[in-house]
Amino acid sequence: MRAISICELKVELQSLGVRTEGDKRGRKSGAGPAAGMVLLFDNGSQVNVPTMSWFVEDSPYSLHPIAEDRFILKYKEEEITTVAAPPIPRFYSLKTASGIPYWKIALLHGKDCLSTTVLQHCIHWNTKDVCKFCAIGLSLREGRTIARKRPEDLAEVAKHAVELDDVKHVTLTTGSTRDETRCVKILKDAASAIKEVADLAIHVQLEPLENTQLFHELKSAGVDTVGIHIESFDHDVLKVMAPCKAKLGFDRYIKAWESAVEIFGAGEVSTFIIAGLGESDRSIIEGSAKLASIGVYPFIVPLRPIPGTPLERFAPPEPARMLSIYSEVARLLRDYRISWKTSRAGCVRCMACSAMGDFEL
Numbered sequence: 001m002r003a004i005s006i007c008e009l010k011v012e013l014q015s016l017g018v019r020t021e022g023d024k025r026g027r028k029s030g031a032g033p034a035a036g037m038v039l040l041f042d043n044g045s046q047v048n049v050p051t052m053s054w055f056v057e058d059s060p061y062s063l064h065p066i067a068e069d070r071f072i073l074k075y076k077e078e079e080i081t082t083v084a085a086p087p088i089p090r091f092y093s094l095k096t097a098s099g100i101p102y103w104k105i106a107l108l109h110g111k112d113c114l115s116t117t118v119l120q121h122c123i124h125w126n127t128k129d130v131c132k133f134c135a136i137g138l139s140l141r142e143g144r145t146i147a148r149k150r151p152e153d154l155a156e157v158a159k160h161a162v163e164l165d166d167v168k169h170v171t172l173t174t175g176s177t178r179d180e181t182r183c184v185k186i187l188k189d190a191a192s193a194i195k196e197v198a199d200l201a202i203h204v205q206l207e208p209l210e211n212t213q214l215f216h217e218l219k220s221a222g223v224d225t226v227g228i229h230i231e232s233f234d235h236d237v238l239k240v241m242a243p244c245k246a247k248l249g250f251d252r253y254i255k256a257w258e259s260a261v262e263i264f265g266a267g268e269v270s271t272f273i274i275a276g277l278g279e280s281d282r283s284i285i286e287g288s289a290k291l292a293s294i295g296v297y298p299f300i301v302p303l304r305p306i307p308g309t310p311l312e313r314f315a316p317p318e319p320a321r322m323l324s325i326y327s328e329v330a331r332l333l334r335d336y337r338i339s340w341k342t343s344r345a346g347c348v349r350c351m352a353c354s355a356m357g358d359f360e361l
């Protein structure tokens with residue numbers, strides 16, 4: 001019998017993917033780590049696992065249905081454990097009065113996070129500055145979402161997602177806009193409309209604001225936590241993989257993170273750091289130490305090569321590399337007393353796409 005902890009299992013699944021027999025539920029594309037499905041472990045941990053990328057067919061892990069939403073997870077021929085998948089949300093069967101299916105407005109992420117890209121357009125899409133790992137424009141092109149989610153529709157979906165599916169928190173993201181004031185307005189209108197109808201903690205993801213006073217407006221609209229995603233601390237890597245972010249410069253991120261921590265509190269501000277873009281382990285660990293020292297949570301994820309993106313033929317980092325990075329950064333987080341457990345909403349609370357929280361335990 002293969003002895004493996006949930007931490008190690010989560011890391012292996014994220015790097016190697018899982019083969020499925022027909023059940024490919026999960027979103028194919030969109031912002032963030034798509035092309036996977038969420039699995040729930042009996043200890044309460046959850047993992048978003050690649051199921052659609054090219055390397056998955058070589059994975060030693062496979063899923064075998066034993067009941068509705070329940071599977072045996074095998075490593076080669078050996079049974080490792082049983083896992084569940086979140087049931088298809090009941091709110092997905094509803095439509096707005098104007099006929100838009102709720103699932104085109106927002107999706108369930110993990111077991112209890114309602115997630116949406118409020119503005120599905122990004123000014124960098126189809127330009128040389130686009131983030132090479134991002135799939136924000138693909139779901140729009142394929143008709144699986146709508147370009148702009150109206151605040152009143154988001155509120156309607158959130159209300160039903162709470163009532164029917166016990167959703168607990170919300171992630172609002174957006175493509176880049178030319179004008180940060182407009183971006184903040186879009187996010188705060190969405191947040192305040194949701195807060196009016198549902199008692200949900202709200203996370204927003206946005207670019208590092210130049211006018212940091214705008215963070216106060218988000219807070220007043222009911223936003224609880226903020227993600228400002230640098231993706232990599234290696235500037236040369238960033239110039240190739242996310243040129244639009246490299247152009248903003250590291251100092252702008254630092255200023256935005258520090259201002260956001262003053263307003264939202266330590267541990268309520270986070271950034272995605274993608275491992276596997278060509279950076280060194282050192283850059284991730286030193287970058288995470290800097291983040292933790294100013295109260296920002298380093299949300300480390302292995303690269304998810306999404307079909308249809310320029311990185312679709314890349315491979316995620318090896319599990320051994322991720323184990324070592326997670327272990328070292330978990331020690332740093334303990335030293336700086338930053339923990340995912342205090343986060344009220346968003347990816348840090350969900351933790352399906354990162355094993356960082358599991359290593360803190």
Ligand code: SF4
Nearest residue numbers: 032109347350352353
């Ligand atoms: S960690 Fe974030 S992107 Fe991943 S499933 Fe959860 S809410 Fe979605």
